[in-house]
Every structure is written in C-alpha cells, then in structure tokens.
Amino acid sequence: MIRGRQAEHVAVQRLLTSARGGHSGALVVRGEAGIGKTELLRHARETASGFRVVNTVGVESEIGFAFAGLHQLCAPLLDRLPALPEPQRTALAVAFGQRTGEAPDPFLVGVATLGLLAEAAEDEPLLCLVDDAHWLDLVSAQVFAFVARRVQAERLVLVFGLRDQVPASEAAKVFAGLPELRLAGLADADARALLASAVRTPLDDRVRERILAEARGNPLALLELSRQAAPAGLAGGFGTPDALSVPGRIEESFQRRAAGLPAPTQTLMLVAAADPVGDAALLWRAAEHLGIDAEAIAPAEATGLLEVGARVRFSHPLVRSAVYRAAGPAERRRAHAALAEATSEKADPDRRAWHRAQAVLGTDETVALELERSAGRARARGGLGAAAAFLERATALTPGPADRAHRALAAAQAKHEAGASDAAFDLLSIAVAGPLDALHRARAERLRAQIEFARTRSSDVPGMLLHAAKTLAPLDPAQSRDTYLQAIEAAIHAGPLGHGRGVVEVAEAASDAPPPVGPPSPADLLLDGLVTRFTCGYEASVPGLRRALHAYRENLGTDDTSRRGLWGACRAAYMLWDDQTLYELTTRYIRLARDAGALTTLATALNFHSTILVQIGDLAQAAGLVADVTAILESTGAPPLPYDIVRRAWVGRRAEALEQFEVMVQEATRRGEGTVITLANSSMSVLYNGLGDYRAALKAASVPCDYDELTHSSAALPELIEAAVRAGEPARAEATLERLSSRARASGTPLALGIEARSRALTTTGPAAEDLYREAIDQLSRSRYATFLGRAHLVYGEWLRREGRRQDAREQLRTAHEMLSGMGVEAFAERAARELRATGEQPRKRAAQPADALTPQELRIARLVAGGATSKEVAAQLFLSPRTIDAHLRNIFGKLGIASRRELRTVRLP
Ligand SMILES: Nc1ncnc2c1ncn2[C@@H]1O[C@H](COP(=O)(O)OP(=O)(O)OP(=O)(O)O)[C@@H](O)[C@H]1O
Ligand SMILES: [Mg+2]
Numbered sequence: 001m002i003r004g005r006q007a008e009h010v011a012v013q014r015l016l017t018s019a020r021g022g023h024s025g026a027l028v029v030r031g032e033a034g035i036g037k038t039e040l041l042r043h044a045r046e047t048a049s050g051f052r053v054v055n056t057v058g059v060e061s062e063i064g065f066a067f068a069g070l071h072q073l074c075a076p077l078l079d080r081l082p083a084l085p086e087p088q089r090t091a092l093a094v095a096f097g098q099r100t101g102e103a104p105d106p107f108l109v110g111v112a113t114l115g116l117l118a119e120a121a122e123d124e125p126l127l128c129l130v131d132d133a134h135w136l137d138l139v140s141a142q143v144f145a146f147v148a149r150r151v152q153a154e155r156l157v158l159v160f161g162l163r164d165q166v167p168a169s170e171a172a173k174v175f176a177g178l179p180e181l182r183l184a185g186l187a188d189a190d191a192r193a194l195l196a197s198a199v200r201t202p203l204d205d206r207v208r209e210r211i212l213a214e215a216r217g218n219p220l221a222l223l224e225l226s227r228q229a230a231p232a233g234l235a236g237g238f239g240t241p242d243a244l245s246v247p248g249r250i251e252e253s254f255q256r257r258a259a260g261l262p263a264p265t266q267t268l269m270l271v272a273a274a275d276p277v278g279d280a281a282l283l284w285r286a287a288e289h290l291g292i293d294a295e296a297i298a299p300a301e302a303t304g305l306l307e308v309g310a311r312v313r314f315s316h317p318l319v320r321s322a323v324y325r326a327a328g329p330a331e332r333r334r335a336h337a338a339l340a341e342a343t344s345e346k347a348d349p350d351r352r353a354w355h356r357a358q359a360v361l362g363t364d365e366t367v368a369l370e371l372e373r374s375a376g377r378a379r380a381r382g383g384l385g386a387a388a389a390f391l392e393r394a395t396a397l398t399p400g401p402a403d404r405a406h407r408a409l410a411a412a413q414a415k416h417e418a419g420a421s422d423a424a425f426d427l428l429s430i431a432v433a434g435p436l437d438a439l440h441r442a443r444a445e446r447l448r449a450q451i452e453f454a455r456t457r458s459s460d461v462p463g464m465l466l467h468a469a470k471t472l473a474p475l476d477p478a479q480s481r482d483t484y485l486q487a488i489e490a491a492i493h494a495g496p497l498g499h500g501r502g503v504v505e506v507a508e509a510a511s512d513a514p515p516p517v518g519p520p521s522p523a524d525l526l527l528d529g530l531v532t533r534f535t536c537g538y539e540a541s542v543p544g545l546r547r548a549l550h551a552y553r554e555n556l557g558t559d560d561t562s563r564r565g566l567w568g569a570c571r572a573a574y575m576l577w578d579d580q581t582l583y584e585l586t587t588r589y590i591r592l593a594r595d596a597g598a599l600t601t602l603a604t605a606l607n608f609h610s611t612i613l614v615q616i617g618d619l620a621q622a623a624g625l626v627a628d629v630t631a632i633l634e635s636t637g638a639p640p641l642p643y644d645i646v647r648r649a650w651v652g653r654r655a656e657a658l659e660q661f662e663v664m665v666q667e668a669t670r671r672g673e674g675t676v677i678t679l680a681n682s683s684m685s686v687l688y689n690g691l692g693d694y695r696a697a698l699k700a701a702s703v704p705c706d707y708d709e710l711t712h713s714s715a716a717l718p719e720l721i722e723a724a725v726r727a728g729e730p731a732r733a734e735a736t737l738e739r740l741s742s743r744a745r746a747s748g749t750p751l752a753l754g755i756e757a758r759s760r761a762l763t764t765t766g767p768a769a770e771d772l773y774r775e776a777i778d779q780l781s782r783s784r785y786a787t788f789l790g791r792a793h794l795v796y797g798e799w800l801r802r803e804g805r806r807q808d809a810r811e812q813l814r815t816a817h818e819m820l821s822g823m824g825v826e827a828f829a830e831r832a833a834r835e836l837r838a839t840g841e842q843p844r845k846r847a848a849q850p851a852d853a854l855t856p857q858e859l860r861i862a863r864l865v866a867g868g869a870t871s872k873e874v875a876a877q878l879f880l881s882p883r884t885i886d887a888h889l890r891n892i893f894g895k896l897g898i899a900s901r902r903e904l905r906t907v908r909l910p
Contacts, residue, residue, distance in 0.1 A: 001197060002039065003219075004190035011181055012044045012159070019125045019157045020050065022887070026148035026158040028133075028175050031183030033247035033318050034220025037161035040183070041129050044159050051127040051157075052120065058135030058171070059276040060321065065350065066383020067095045069140035070113065073128060080119040085876055087595060088112035095139075095382055103382040106139050107599045110146035111879050117147065118154040118881035125155035132317065133160040134172040138385035138418065141171035148178050149634055150879055153887035170385070170420060185217020194219060199226045218246045220316065224253045247318065254322035257303055264296040266323075267335070269306065273324040274335040274358070277351075278311045285342035290334070333359045350374040353390075363399035371397070372407065379414065388414035388423070395430060405434025409444055416447060421455045442471035446483050453490060457672040459498050462491040462506045469513065477514040482564065484510040485527045488534075489568050495674025496707045502674075503710075507534030522551035523565035529572065533710070538575075539746040545572045549581050563592055570608055574711040577744070577752035579784045582612055594877070603629045611646040617786035617823035620910040622647050624860030628878060631857075643676070649683035650787065652690040652827020657683070675712070678704040682712040685719035689726075690827030697723035698732075705736070714743075721759040722795070733763050751788070754779030758792050761799070769799060787828075790819035794832050806839050813839065821846045824910070851909050853895045859909065861888050862896075866904045 008029075015025045029037045045053050056073035074092070081089055091104035092112045120126050130136070130144055148158050162172055186194065191212055195203075203211075203226075215221035258269060271286050272278075284294050300306055307313045314320040324332070340355035353370040360367050375390035391411035398404040408431035415424035428451065431444050449464035465487035472480035488510055491503035499505075511531050516524040525548035533541035552569045555562045566589050573582035586609040593602035606625045613622035626644045645664055648657040661680050668676035681703035688697035701720035704712035717740040724733035737759055744756035754776050761772035773796035780789040797812030813836040821829035821843075833843040854862060857878075864874045871882040871889070878885070893899060896907055 002043065003194045004186045005036065005040065005043075008040055008181060008183065009043060009047075012040065013047065015157050015159075016044070016048055016051070016125075016127070019127075019155050022153060022155060024151035024154050024156040026151060026160070026178055028160045028162050028178050028180045029183060030162050030164055030180055032218065032245075033163055034218050034224075034250050034316070035183045035185070036219050037163070037183060038131055039219070040181075041131055041159055041161050044127065044157075045129060048125075048127045048157075051125045052123075053127045053129065054120075055129035055131070056136075056140075058130070058132040058137075058140075059278075060132075060135045060317075065137050066139050066378045066381055066386035067097075067109070067137065067143075069130070069136040070109075070143050071096045071140075073130065074113065074116060077116055077120045080116055083119045084112055084115045085872065088115055088876070091382075092116065094380075097381055100380065103380055103384075105596050105598050106142050106382065107146060108596065109139075109382065110143045110150075111876065113143050114147045114150050114879075114881055115875070117156055118883055121155045121883075125157070128156065128158045129161075130158065131161040133162045133175060134165060134169045136171045137383070138170050138174070139383050141174045145174045145178065148175075150881075152880065152884040154881045154883040185215075186219060186222075187217070188212070191215065191217045191219075191222060195222050195226055198223050214246075214249065216246055218250070220318070221246050221250050224250050227253070227257075251318050251322040251325070254305065254316075254319045255326045258300070258305060258319075258323055258326065261299050261303070262296070264292045265299045267331070268292055268297050269300050269323050270327045270331060271335045271338060272306060272308075272312045273314070273320045274332065274355075275312070275339050278313065280308050280310055280312050282339065282342050283308070283312055286335075286338040289338045289341045330361075333361060350377060350390075354393075357393050357397060360397055363397050365397075365399055365403070368394040368397040368399075368403075368407070372410075375410075375414070384414050384418035385420070388418050388420065392423075392427060395427065401434045402436075405431050405436050406440060408434065409436070409440060409447070412444075412451075413447055416451050416454065419454075421451050424451050425455070438471070439475045442468055442475060443479075445471060446479075449490075450486075457493075459494050459672050462487045462494065462498060462503075465490055466506060466509045469510070473512070473514045477517050481513050481516060481524060481527055484513045485523055485530075485565055485568065488527070488530050489565075492568070492571065492710055493675050494672055495676075495678055495709055497669070497672050497674030497677070504534050507531050511535055520551075521561050521564070522548060522555050522569065523561070525551050526565045526568055526572065530568065530710075533572075533575075538743045542576065542746045545576060546578075549573055549576070549578065549585075552585060553581060566592070567604070571711045575714050576747050577714060577749050577755065578747070579612070579615075579749070579751050583616075583784060586612055599632050603632045606632075607643055610644075614647045614650050615785045615787050617790070617819075617825070619647060619651065619824040620856070620859055621863065623856035624863070627856040627860065632879065643679075645680050645683045646686075649687040650690075650825050652687060652825065652830075654687065654691060657687045675709060678707055678709045678712040678716075682716040682719070685716055685723065687827065689719055689722050690825070690831060692726075692831055694723045694727035698727050698729070717743075718755045718759050722762055725762045730763065737763050749783070750779045751783035751785055754783060754788065754792065758788075758795065762795060773799060786819065787823060787825055790816050790823070790825065791828060793819065794828060794835070797832070798835055801835060801839055810836065810839050810841050814841070814843075817843050849908060849910065850896050851907065854892060858888055858892050858895070861885060862892050862904060862907075863909055865889065865901055866907070866909060 015027060018025060029040050031037055054073050054076055056069050058069050081092065087108065088111055090099065090101055091108045093099040094101040094104050095109045117126060117128065133141060160175060162175060165172065195208065195211060211222065211225050215225060258266060267290060268287055272283055275282060287294055297308055301308065305315055305319050336355045337359035340352050340359055343352040343355060345352050353367065353374045356367045357371055371390045371394035375387040375394065378386035378390060388411055391407055391414055395404055395407045395411050398407055408427050412424045412427035412431055415427060428444060428448055436444060446465065446468035449461050449468060452458050452464065453461045465483055469480050469483035469487055472483055487506050488503065491498055491506040494502065496502065507530065510527065513527065525544065529541055529545035529548045532544050549569060549572060566585065570582060570585050570589060573585055586605060589605040590602065590609055593605050606629050610622040610625040613625065626647060643664065645657065645660050648660050661684055664680045665677055681700045685697045685701035688694065688700060697719060701716045701723055704716040705720050717736060721733050721736050721740065724736065740759055741756050744752040757772050757779060758776035761769045761776060764772060773792065776792045777789065777796065780792050793812045793816035797809045797816055800809035800812060813832050817829055817832035817836055820832055836843045851859065861874055864877065871885040874885045875882045898904060898907065
C-alpha cells in the first residue's frame with residue numbers, strides 16, 4: 001500500500017490529463033535509491049487509462065551498448081517505421097543494428113524517435129516510462145532527452161526515473177534542465193504507517209524511533225531495516241548512525257542477508273548480478289561452467305532477494321549492486337569468465353567480449369583485440385560513446401606499450417567525437433606517454449588541439465594546430481593541409497583575442513604547407529586563397545578565392561570533401577561581397593547539416609544564413625531561422641547563443657540591440673571568440689547609422705575595420721564611410737574610401753561596385769555626386785541585398801534635398817521609405833520618413849497586416865505550408881512532430897482568420 005506522495009500523484013495525473021487533451025510533456029523523477037521513483041512510475045502506468053504504455057530500464061554496465069535502452073522502448077513500435085521519411089527510417093534501422101549503413105548522427109536518431117513515438121500516439125495517447133535513466137547508454141540518454149525537449153502536441157508523456165548519484169553519470173547529466181520532480185523522504189506520519197504495516201510483530205518504542213530516524217523517510221530503508229528489528233540485530237549495523245548514507249545502509253543490510261546464504265547460492269547470485277540482461281538461460285549455462293547445480297539458487301529465492309523465471313529479477317536494483325560489490329575481485333572475475341563462456345560468440349560477440357574483459361586480471365591481447373572489434377561495430381551504428389568505452393577498456397588490457405598507445409589514441413578520438421572532452425583528454429595523455437610512430441604522434445597533437453578547442457576555446461589552439469600541421473607535412477600531406485586550414489579557421493575565430501599578430505601570423509606559417517597531392521580539392525584552393533589573403537592582402541587573394549568558391553559551387557556532393565572548409569568558404573564569399581555565392585553556400589551548409597542531423601553545425605549554418613536574409617531584406621524569415629536556432633540549442637541542452645545581433649541592428653531598436661550587444665561581447669570575451677566581438681561592433685555601426693547617431697557609428701565601425709578581419713571589415717567599411725561623412729570627418733572618410741574602393745574593384749560584383757559607388761557619392765561634393773548615386777542604385781538593383789538598395793535611395797534623397805531639389809528628393813525618399821519600412825528595417829525607414837517630412841510630404845504609414853500577429857516560428861511554418869509543404873515535411877525541417885505543426889497551424893489560421901491551407905496561399909506573408 002502506497003503512503004503519502006499525494007502531490008507527486010497529482011503532478012503525474014496532470015501530465016496524463018493534459019496528454020489526453022492533446023498535449024505532451026516530460027518529467028524527470030529524481031531522488032536517492034529506494035526513495036520511490038520506480039513506485040511512482042508504476043503508479044503512472046496503473047493510472048494511465050486509455051494510454052498505450054511502452055517502457056525501458058537502464059541497466060548498470062549496459063553503458064557500453066549503444067542504443068540498447070532506446071531499442072527496448074521502441075521495439076514494440078517498429079511496425080510504424082515505414083511511416084517515417086527516408087533518412088530517419090535508415091537512421092533508426094542502423095542504430096538498432098537491423099541494417100548496415102553510414103553511422104547516423106544521434107540527433108537524426110532523435111528526430112526519428114520523435115517521429116516514431118508521435119506516429120504511435122496517433123491512435124491513442126502514449127506513455128513512455130524510462131526507469132533507471134542514469135544507467136542508460138549515453139546515446140540512448142541523449143535521444144530521450146532530445147525527444148523530451150521537443151514534444152509539444154502529440155499526446156505523448158515521458159517519465160524518467162533518475163537516481164541522484166555522486167558523481168553523476170554521463171547519461172544522467174544529459175537530462176539536466178528538463179522539468180523535474182524531486183522525491184524527498186515520506187512525511188513522518190506516512191513513514192510510521194509504512195513501518196507499522198511492514199512489521200507484523202509489535203516493535204519496541206526505542207527501536208521504532210531508531211529506525212525512523214535512520215531511514216529519514218526512505219521507504220526502502222523503512223522496509224529493509226525493519227527486517228532486523230530485534231534490538232540485538234540493530235546493535236551491529238546501527239552503532240555508528242552517521243557513518244553511512246541511507247542507501248548505503250540499505251545496501252549493507254542486503255549484504256548481510258545474502259552473506260548468511262550457502263556458498264554456491266552466493267556464487268550464483270553474484271553471476272546473476274554480473275549479467276546486466278537478466279537472461280535466466282544464460283545464468284544456468286554459466287552455473288554449469290562453474291559446476292554449480294541450478295537448485296542452489298533456491299535459498300536465495302526463499303529470502304525474496306531475487307526471483308528466477310524466464311528472467312532473473314532482483315527484488316530491488318540495490319540488491320544487485322550490494323551483491324556485486326560485496327564480492328571480492330577474484331570472485332567477480334570468475335563470475336564474468338563463466339558468463340563469457342556461456343555467451344555465444346556468434347550471436348552476441350560484444351557481450352562476450354565485455355564479460356571476457358571483466359574477467360581478465362592484468363592484460364590480455366586477445367581480449368583487447370576482441371574489444372577493438374566490438375568498438376568498430378558500435379561505431380558503425382553511430383554509438384560513439386559505446387565505441388569509446390570498448391576502446392578505453394581495450395587500452396587497459398593491452399600488454400604491448402605501442403599497441404596500448406595506439407588504442408588509447410583511438411579511444412581518445414572516439415570520446416572527443418562523442419562530446420566527452422575531459423575523458424578524451426585523459427586517454428590522450430596515456431597515448432602520448434607510450435611509443436607512437438611519428439604519424440600517430442602528430443595526429444595525437446592535432447587531437448589535443450581539437451579537444452582543447454572544445455574544452456576551452458583557448459587562444460593557444462591555432463598554435464597547437466600549426467605545430468601538428470607542420471609535423472604532419474612530410475608524413476601525410478593531405479592531413480597536414482587540412483590541419484593548416486583548421487588552424488587558420490581557429491585564428492579567424494579567435495580574431496582580436498588571439499595571440500600575437502593573430503591570423504596573419506598563422507597564415508604566414510601556413511604558407512609552408514605542402515602542395516596538394518593530386519588535383520586540388522575545394523578546401524585546398526581555399527587554404528591557398530586564405531594564406532594569400534592574410535600574407536599578401538585582399539586584392540591579391542581575389543582570383544584564388546574566387547577559384548575556390550567556384551570549386552565549392554561545382555562540388556555539390558554530400559561527401560566529406562564538399563563539406564570540409566565550408567564555414568571558411570562562406571566567410572570568403574562574404575569578404576568578396578559575392579552575395580549570390582554566399583546565399584547558395586549557406587543554403588547548402590544548412591542542407592548538409594540537416595541531412596546529417598548535425599545540430600550544432602546546423603545552428604551555426606542557420607545563424608549564418610539568417611544574417612544574409614537580413615541584408616536581403618527578409619527580416620521575418622531571418623527571425624524564423626533565429627527561432628529555429630534557439631529551439632535547436634534548447635533541444636541539445638546547450639546554452640543559447642546570443643547571436644541575433646545582425647537582425648536586431650538592422651531592425652534598429654536601440655535598447656533591444658544594445659542588450660544583445662552586451663551579452664554577446666561578454667560571452668564572446670569569456671569564450672575567446674574575438675570574431676564575435678568584431679561582428680557585434682560591425683552590427684552596432686549599422687544600428688547607429690540607422691538612428692542617425694553617427695559618432696557612435698564611427699566608433700563601432702572602427703573596431704572591425706582596424707582589425708581587418710576576413711568578413712566583418714567588408715561589412716563595416718561602408719558603414720564607417722557613411723558615419724565619418726555625416727559626423728564631419730571627411731579626411732577619415734576619404735582614407736577609408738580608398739581602401740574600400742581598391743577592394744571593391746578587385747571583387748567586381750554588382751554588390752561591391754554598388755557599395756563603392758554609394759560610398760564615393762557620399763564623399764563627393766557638388767553635382768558629380770549625382771552620377772555616382774545613380775550608379776550605386778543601378779548596381780545594387782542587380783544584387784540580392786535589397787536593404788542596401790533601399791539605403792542607396794535614402795542617401796540619394798538626402799543629397800537631393802540638400803541640393804534643394806524637393807520633387808526629386810521626395811521621389812527617392814518615398815521609394816526608400818516604402819522599401820525599408822516594408823522590410824521592417826525600422827530605424828532607416830524612420831530616417832527616410834524624417835527627411836520626407838522635411839520636404840513637406842507625409843510618409844505613408846504601412847498598413848498593419850494580419851500576419852504581423854504571427855510569432856517568428858508561426859510565420860516560418862506558415863511560409864513553408866503556403867509553399868506547399870506537408871505537415872510531415874515541415875516537421876522534419878523544424879525537428880518537431882507533424883501533430884505539433886498542426887497545432888501551430890490551427891493557431892495561425894485563427895490569427896489570420898482563415899480556415900485552410902489553400903487560403904493560406906492567398907494571404908500576404910511578409
Ligand atoms: N510511498 C510509498 N509507500 C509505500 N511503499 C513505498 C513507497 N514508495 C516506495 N515504496 C516501496 O519502497 C521500495 C523502494 O521504492 P522504489 O523501488 O520505487 O525506489 P527507487 O527510488 O526506484 O530506488 P532505486 O533508485 O534504487 O531504483 C519499493 O519496495 C516500493 O514498493
Ligand atoms: Mg527504481
């Protein structure tokens with residue numbers, strides 16, 4: 001009979017009720033061992049009438065088996081697999097070992113799982129119970145946490161049981177930030193009632209108080225400790241009240257009960273405890289190897305500590321750990337050896353290898369080799385965490401120092417890729433301590449730099465990468481060049497916060513890179529172009545970089561070659577004012593990341609693309625992408641990237657932009673991302689030019705221009721010129737114009753030439769300026785950046801008004817105002833409105849649109865649907881379920897006053 005827990009039951013009921021009403025929710029039930037988590041999950045299952053229930057349980061030592069926990073939960077739902085879109089279907093099949101294929105990204109598996117659960121919830125609401133989540137294999141935990149963060153409207157409830165442990169397991173950390181229910185001890189009255197119902201014989205008052213005090217409301221402690229309620233029994237275990245935690249005390253009590261059993265019984269219990277699966281047939285085979293009769297288990301069953309049917313079930317997980325921990329190392333090895341013998345090498349090579357590994361004292365090359373093979377299989381399924389665990393154990397078992405070092409390096413690489421940088425770092429130290437050949441030593445060095453970048457973004461990283469690249473040059477030229485490119489990228493990232501002369505110094509060193517082997521890849525061309533950019537200057541680098549960008553555009557594959565260096569290529573296109581290429585490359589960057597389910601890369605790519613949409617004048621769509629980025633980062637549990645500065649600056653609301661600026665600079669300084677500081681300042685120069693605060697604009701624009709960074713100086717040079725002219729610093733404007741002009745001519749794109757003409761017009765006095773303004777408008781109308789065109793009309797109109805040509809001025813200013821306000825570029829639009837009023841004309845107010853009421857995410861969905869996408873397609877794009885999309889659509893229809901998808905196409909969406 002359950003005591004207390006009324007509030008907890010209400011919380012669970014609320015979730016279930018809301019799911020019946022079409023919503024979804026997740027809850028992490030936390031607390032110490034024995035506090036009642038499993039009991040609460042059971043309560044959820046029993047009261048979930050009308051729900052279909054699926055469940056899974058993490059098992060200690062299951063950590064090495066990729067997707068084991070997830071597979072268990074999904075197995076009964078796999079008949080829904082055909083309903084999923086193709087890349088998701090394959091991802092799940094590969095993860096579950098049903099098909100071979102490229103190892104799927106965990107997040108793609110996450111999206112697929114969400115889809116699968118949502119499909120199942122179409123018929124009836126679905127309750128997913130995941131107990132002992134702290135013991136899940138890492139990648140299963142990641143997938144569950146992802147799903148828990150993305151559910152919205154699919155009638156899904158996820159409840160996790162998670163034991164608080166110190167230190168927390170990797171799997172447990174993944175659940176941080178989800179809605180939580182922390183279980184405390186039972187209230188005194190409930191504890192007394194539980195104790196009373198557990199003990200049939202009357203209890204001595206002193207003993208009762210003692211038990212209550214020791215148990216601190218932990219139900220399992222109350223039940224277990226009262227078994228030894230006789231005062232004599234208490235003396236031993238209770239002599240030192242504070243020596244053990246409550247779970248420790250319970251475990252000790254279990255150990256004491258098991259210790260009284262016959263020796264063969266204890267051995268069988270140990271074997272059962274050492275097998276995570278609980279397969280009874282396996283237990284009997286292992287018993288045979290040990291020469292123990294199956295009957296020997298009977299006394300253990302009689303105590304109620306375990307139960308053997310088709311499965312072996314311990315009465316509580318703590319019994320299992322108590323038994324396992326009580327055994328000596330030699331006994332444990334014997335148990336694992338028997339289990340290894342009893343496990344089929346053909347059917348289950350990984351478990352066999354794992355047990356053999358636990359059975360080894362010292363080192364054993366054969367076993368290490370088996371583990372290495374298991375690691376390969378885990379990796380092929382996308383279980384990097386599991387692969388790393390196998391390799392780590394293989395390292396420890398390897399007798400030869402050279403082999404050990406190589407395995408440690410492979411283990412470190414896998415840990416790093418699985419996101420466990422601290423563990424990777426430790427393994428790397430083992431690798432470099434051993435004898436490594438020159439090539440592997442160089443790879444280790446490169447890995448150290450990459451881990452360091454992931455861990456701290458230290459400004460030492462470019463130098464470390466350079467060193468590795470140099471060592472790699474004679475050994476593996478292709479990897480060397482790749483590493484040089486990474487070094488330059490890291491230096492661009494560090495920007496003004498980098499060491500010494502920053503990227504220039506790195507580029508100088510990179511000019512020693514070996515020539516490409518065979519025909520140069522896009523990344524090869526990019527490396528050479530970037531080296532030229534920072535050693536010989538902008539103009540000299542244009543032909544080479546243009547060749548590189550051309551190669552990227554031609555090379556549209558999804559393979560590693562077309563992916564490598566894409567970030568740098570986008571930046572180069574930015575620098576060249578090549579808006580068309582930039583648009584294409586960032587679009588592709590997004591697609592590649594999306595198809596691979598690589599969410600962190602996707603967030604970067606979406607961010608990049610959103611800044612381009614802003615300049616194109618599609619601020620609404622840009623806001624939608626920013627909303628996606630936020631959602632993605634939430635789904636991974638990562639802290640939000642406060643990088644929405646470009647859009648805010650162009651919108652032109654001072655307070656909003658400033659707030660973002662401060663957060664961004666602070667965060668970037670802490671993380672050593674100097675490039676973000678130049679980006680932030682370049683954006684602020686736009687903001688201030690829009691607001692007409694030219695002194696402030698001048699100051700902000702100087703930061704990226706003085707540092708002369710790859711991209712942001714291209715954006716900031718024209719801002720600086722406009723600000724300097726208006727702030728009455730013509731000399732400064734002149735000097736900057738020269739710099740801009742020579743670059744723009746080298747680039748030669750309509751965008752570059754338009755910007756140049758506009759800047760020259762601003763610095764020109766007298767009638768000569770007019771041709772330049774006209775040329776600017778002409779060139780810019782051939783570029784994608786409508787915001788720039790709008791601003792060209794604005795400055796031309798301002799000039800005309802000052803020339804006293806009121807009618808001509810009005811025409812330009814009207815165009816500027818209409819364009820800019822239509823795009824939502826508010827500050828510049830207001831600047832145009834002010835000028836227009838000064839000519840005596842009232843600017844036309846932009847009529848409010850029904851679509852204004854939509855949130856950025858709703859707008860994004862509305863646009864996709866209006867473009868003909870199905871809910872399923874939109875769901876896959878936004879990492880949500882189709883039902884959630886439908887729920888959003890209902891809101892959208894309500895706000896727009898329409899009733900169908902067809903009508904949506906007739907609505908004017910910004
Ligand atoms: N509120 C309660 N009233 C009565 N008995 C309870 C209550 N909560 C739990 N119990 C009993 O206490 C024991 C321990 O509870 P449970 O197994 O749920 O703990 P747990 O938190 O899941 O522990 P672990 O972290 O080890 O899995 C079980 O036998 C359970 O039936
Ligand atoms: Mg439990």
